[in-house]
Amino acid sequence: MTAPLLEIAGLRVALPAGSDRAHAVDGIALDVRANEVLCVVGESGSGKSLTAHAVMGLVPKGLAVAGSIRFEGRELLGMAEAERRRLRGSRMAMIFQEPMAALNPVMRIGDQIAEVFRFHGRPDRDGSRTLALLDAVGLPDPALIRHARPFQLSGGQRQRAMIAMALALDPVLLIADEPTTALDVTTQAQILDLLRAIQAARSMAVMLITHDIGVVREMAHRVAVMQEGRVVETGPAADVLGRPQHAYTQRLLAAVPKLQPRPDRSAELGATVLEGRGLAKTYAGRAGLFRPGRRVAAVAGVDLSLRRGEALGIVGESGSGKSTLARMVVRLVDADAGTLTLAGVDGNLLALRGRRLGPVRRRVQMVFQDPWGSLNPRRRVHEIVAQGLLAHGMDRRQARARVDELLALVALDPSSAERFPNEFSGGQRQRIGLARALALEPELLVADEPVSALDVSVQAQVLDLIADIQRKLQLAVLFITHDLRVASQVCDRIAVMRRGEVVEAGPSAEVLFRPRHEYTRLLLASVPGRGVGEETGSA
Amino acid sequence: MSFWQSFLRNRGAVAGLAVLAAVLLLALSAPFLFSFDPWDTRGAPLQPPGEGFALGSDMLGRDVLAGIFHGARVSLFIGVVSTVFAVVIGVVVGAVAGYFGGLVDDVAMRFTEFFQTIPSFVLAVLLVAILTPGLASIVIAISVVTWPPVARLARSEFLALRHRAFVEAAVLSGVSHIRIIFGEVLPNALTPIVIMASLMVATAILTESALSFLGLGDPNRISWGYMIGAARAVFRHAWWLSVFPGLAIFVTVLAINLVGEGLNDALNPHMRRRTDP
């Protein structure tokens, strides 16, 4: 067997003084061989991304890198900067998570690619190589895209342009740092297909950094699992995914949400709580004096109904209108049309204003997506949880007692009440947000992507908690998510949205396993890791 | 790291704070150390620094050192008071615009833009001239021309915070708009506003000195800018008349800027855009 293309040994990257641990990367060994895909998988803070940056020589100044990184037989650490620069972009290239941020906003796509040729001494005078690259990554109309600027492209197109740029000089090693995390699931599937095809066609080595076990299943020849700066397990993909040895790997695999519908609970469901008809919202772009505003139908005539104790999942990609729908239901966004009736409230919920809306608000509460933005950093947890109770006139002593009950309900220590949000992890913050939402004893809980910002292991816990509380309190839940797997776990029914419309709705098992609409099938086919190593998935 | 720890690590900021404390001491001690009127003739005119007058005397035999002590009162007073007014105006306009958005925002921002477009110092000169020079008119003039950047900053902070989930959660919990604005949003928007305000005190002192230099100071109170302006005719021969008051302005303004930057670094670990001067 030939020597590995990239050999990392004893690599350490120090963290600044005062961090929670001394080393972000703590003495790891890894190698990548020619013509293979190595997936480095781990949760946030595992040091996987910093390892990739260390290989490229892009570790921020001030973080000391020690150990050994050998590439094509040469030691990279300690190599002269000019020498390393010549390797970057020509022998090794990198693509990043957020293609919008990774492309220079004011420079044309073609110029950003031509730069690579020019500064490695092979100028692309007639632009033919740039065009060929844009064509090779499947971009439509390369001649047009070449003159476009990043903001004029879609997310998937931008990532394709990034890949084209990385491939310009036929590197032998491509490092991809979460290349599809910021993309919609169908776009992710396309980009993964592209990466796989390119890797095979060029016999390139790919080091793919990801947190998503699904992506690993799709792409990896070999896998390295990282946890807190160390590689805990490494080996061929089939072994690591099929027979994980390390406890952490096992936990990681077990936490991956499975496409597994909730058992039929229709017998437990109560009367209809919420009924919506023809809900619609159109956003008008700001009209200038000399130009008409653009109009985008975010939600275009959606019907929905929810029974007591039922969880309805709204699944869709970005721009599908699912979040707008959720915000219309909680009345953070005013609907343009439609009727919404809540059991026990006369008339159209959407028409209530001001003082008449106030008392109704407490019956519909929301859990938000971002665990960091959803809690006021300057208030203690008990103030956050009790804010609704106090606003509705409960006295402080009573409210405080109720906060303790609520914290117990979401499985948080009662001592949490006196602390500030920044002392909690993402999962704990979502529990606090849940406690706040439950404080007013709502009949309907709207959860807008409540776990999408969390690591998978934490995701599973929060999902279990939501499902558990929902059953206990017989809550109606409107669950917004982009992830079919997540929806399958907590939802009794699923509605699939695309461009403001519901394309398919029905019991979870029907939608997931007997999809009728073409788009639902596409979404299902795009779920990463599906069909690959499924036996571990259903274990 | 706590706020004080990181603030105290910044040597410039600590030096600035010390100088600022000294200037404050100057202002507070002026009535006791120089209990006479600084406008009074105290000896021979145009005496260079030395025996009789530590920092020399002016054309009318007034004591430059006494003027510097008393002038500190005017500079600090105007710097602080006009900044407070400007910040209050700016925060109210910006908060309303950013929180309510839509038409309110449009109107408020056109209004702000207008005030930012017109040449501010020229307007300040006009206002003081027309309202007749005095502490009140100077404070009004400086606040009128300096609030727009505060409004823009407050608006952008409110706009960003308005759609943060914790604010929306408060709306859903039934908390009133007033309580949300003051209880949830403002405390989180305050840091950059405080930093901007600290730097505005410096700008206000500079503006006041320029107005006084042009003869638009309060005729009853001695100020550093006035001292330099009044001595302009003789400054070639009596350098001390412009050098010392100028140094006083310079050192005070520098100290405030250093403190402001220290605040910025200590409160904003991630560097924000510098505030408008």
Added chain:
Amino acid sequence: MRILLFLGGWLVKAALILLAIVVLNFCLVRLAPGDVATVLAGESGAADADFLARTRAEFGLDRPLPAQLATYVGNVLSLDLGVSYRTRRPVADMVLERLPATLLLTGTAFLFALGVGPALGVLAAVKARRPADSLITVAALVFYAMPIFWVGLLFILFFSVTLGWLPPFGMRSLIPPSGELARAIDVARHLVLPAVTLGLFYVAIYARLTRGAMLETAGLDYVKTARAKGLPEWRVVTAHILRNAMLPIITFAGLQAGHLVGGAIVAETVFAWPGIGRLAFDALLQRDYNLLLAVFLASAVAVVLFNFVTDLLLRIADPRIGAAGG
């Protein structure tokens, strides 16, 4: 097409701003103590009620306010800004004949600031936390904290009185040299001190602003991409960091135009530069409000025009502006 829309939009905006300034001007006139009649009466010594009433009728001051405002707006539109209380000359003429000197001074100061400030800022950012950076940062802090008039006086003391290198006052020598070139050089020599005095403050601002914007931009993802592409450091700095850091500087330069005119009043007063700033100072001493208001209006027009240039530059520099929905 897009540029026409921009022009149209800008014209409307500029017209509204100018109209607002004219109205503000009118309000300020009304706020001012006394009016033309009392001023003229004071001058001629004929302060009887009859004279006041006649003069007021002559100037239309006895008519209702809205009518006066309409007349005022109409007058301003036909460039009739009234006469100076003192010289009895049309103030528009007085301002126009002084305007070139001010434009020369502020223009030079602005170019000086824009030429030197950002360059220093870039140097400081590239050498961040090294001696060159410290030196530039400290110098910027110092000049940012010095009153313009004080810097001017110190410069006169040092460069004119002590060293005798440059003339301290005015725009031309008392006896101008003969020949076009010699006269131009004469004006240029007079220009150096006031322009540098006025410009230094803005050099400091631009240096600080550029340094901050550069450091902020340097942390962005696309700069990392540029390094990952193996570009040489100078290229990363110029094409990726500076190119984007320029945008806030241009925006800021637009906002600063008004400040520059204000600084000109002070600089022209110190250096006896015969521009509208100096005119304003004289008007101030004589409480010649009409003249003062004309100076204000003229500087406002200049600022609006200047903002147009920076808006245009910003659109060229940042293709994202105006592209969405346009």
